[in-house]
Amino acid sequence: MVKVNSSQVCRDHPPPKLATIKKLIAESQDTNGNFIVPPTYTYTNNNNPHDDQKAFEEDTEAATIPTVDFSLLTTSATPEQRSKAINDLGKACQDWGFFMVINHGVPESLMKVILDGCEGFFDLTEEEKQEFEGKHVLDPIRCGTSFNASVENVRFWRDFLKVFVYPEFHFPSKPAGFSELASEYCKRTREVTRELLKGISESLGLEAIDIDKALDVESAGLQIFIANLYPPCPQPELAMGMPPHSDHGLLTLLMQNGISGLQVQHKGKWVNVNAAPYSFLVNTGDHLEIFSNGKYRSNIHRAVLNNKSTRISVATPTGPSLETVVTPSPKLVDTAKHPAAAYIGMKYKDYLELQQSSVLDGKVILDRVRAGVSNSE
Ligand SMILES: O=C(O)CCC(=O)C(=O)O
Ligand SMILES: [Fe+2]
Numbered sequence: 001m002v003k004v005n006s007s008q009v010c011r012d013h014p015p016p017k018l019a020t021i022k023k024l025i026a027e028s029q030d031t032n033g034n035f036i037v038p039p040t041y042t043y044t045n046n047n048n049p050h051d052d053q054k055a056f057e058e059d060t061e062a063a064t065i066p067t068v069d070f071s072l073l074t075t076s077a078t079p080e081q082r083s084k085a086i087n088d089l090g091k092a093c094q095d096w097g098f099f100m101v102i103n104h105g106v107p108e109s110l111m112k113v114i115l116d117g118c119e120g121f122f123d124l125t126e127e128e129k130q131e132f133e134g135k136h137v138l139d140p141i142r143c144g145t146s147f148n149a150s151v152e153n154v155r156f157w158r159d160f161l162k163v164f165v166y167p168e169f170h171f172p173s174k175p176a177g178f179s180e181l182a183s184e185y186c187k188r189t190r191e192v193t194r195e196l197l198k199g200i201s202e203s204l205g206l207e208a209i210d211i212d213k214a215l216d217v218e219s220a221g222l223q224i225f226i227a228n229l230y231p232p233c234p235q236p237e238l239a240m241g242m243p244p245h246s247d248h249g250l251l252t253l254l255m256q257n258g259i260s261g262l263q264v265q266h267k268g269k270w271v272n273v274n275a276a277p278y279s280f281l282v283n284t285g286d287h288l289e290i291f292s293n294g295k296y297r298s299n300i301h302r303a304v305l306n307n308k309s310t311r312i313s314v315a316t317p318t319g320p321s322l323e324t325v326v327t328p329s330p331k332l333v334d335t336a337k338h339p340a341a342a343y344i345g346m347k348y349k350d351y352l353e354l355q356q357s358s359v360l361d362g363k364v365i366l367d368r369v370r371a372g373v374s375n376s377e
Pocket of ligand 2: 245246247301
């Protein structure tokens with residue numbers, strides 16, 4: 001197991017220049033095309049992601065991922081359908097912190113061209129990509145490799161592009177035309193997220209608008225566009241695409257290019273996620289856990305590798321506004337079940353900076369804002 005020192009935080013120093021995983025692979029093959037995973041990418045010897053998985057395959061009932069039919073949450077549904085859908089949504093948040101969304105209305109053609117655009121971006125030359133590297137973890141446009149190479153002992157088999165797209169839209173100027181498509185995609189995924197947050201708010205026994213009102217989501221909530229590239233890995237059991245972690249925001253929508261690799265933790269075991277084509281995979285994030293006072297715990301997930309196909313995923317997390325100091329909703333504190341606030345307030349911007357500057361490891365950042373009281377069910 002990789003040991004993490006969560007105090008290793010690098011706020012001001014840009015990561016050292018590091019070849020992308022794409023470049024490393026292209027340059028490291030011998031004349032027979034053989035490639036051995038370098039020691040710096042050897043994630044662990046005793047936590048083989050493929051072995052872990054076997055444990056759950058025997059228990060398929062428990063591993064059925066909840067599915068949310070988005071059309072039943074909208075005004076086109078009957079009040080009974082909507083109320084059942086909200087109930088199911090709440091149950092998915094409580095039991096899994098993860099669900100698959102179908103019938104969401106974002107055109108398949110748009111999802112496809114976004115994946116093509118990501119591929120185009122990762123295919124740019126190293127020099128072209130350097131323009132978008134960024135220097136600080138809160139720079140609105142950043143690309144690179146691993147997660148935060150300046151603090152990591154082990155690198156992840158992943159290249160990324162990370163862009164702040166709301167409330168202000170930023171985007172790389174290359175490849176041509178990608179920015180316009182991404183702007184539309186981000187708008188559409190924001191609309192889906194907004195409706196899901198309304199349903200989640202109601203499922204918590206609050207008004208539909210309460211999450212938005214408290215955290216300033218619609219007018220200034222931070223939305224990030226993250227493209228992940230996981231090239232085939234010759235020894236997928238040795239390396240990791242993304243290690244176990246929770247996301248920092250409220251909700252993350254994720255789509256992928258038809259290649260699986262996401263695993264979510266459920267009841268202490270890893271579950272392979274096989275997404276329906278053009279569905280969204282949704283994780284609940286740390287700020288939903290904080291705001292709900294621990295009722296909806298953020299989901300731990302990771303990305304594992306394969307040795308055949310390049311996987312691309314696009315995550316669009318939405319969070320509070322950067323200036324919001326997030327505390328548990330007072331309406332969810334003063335109850336028999338949740339008599340005390342389980343988390344202390346922290347400005348979302350500070351939380352994000354801390355998370356992005358640290359080694360990615362489970363819920364170590366969320367642990368910093370735990371109030372030392374437990375309201376566990
Ligand atoms: O690629 C994936 O499946 C997971 C990506 C992820 O967890 C993230 O970007 O936060
Ligand atoms: Fe994630």
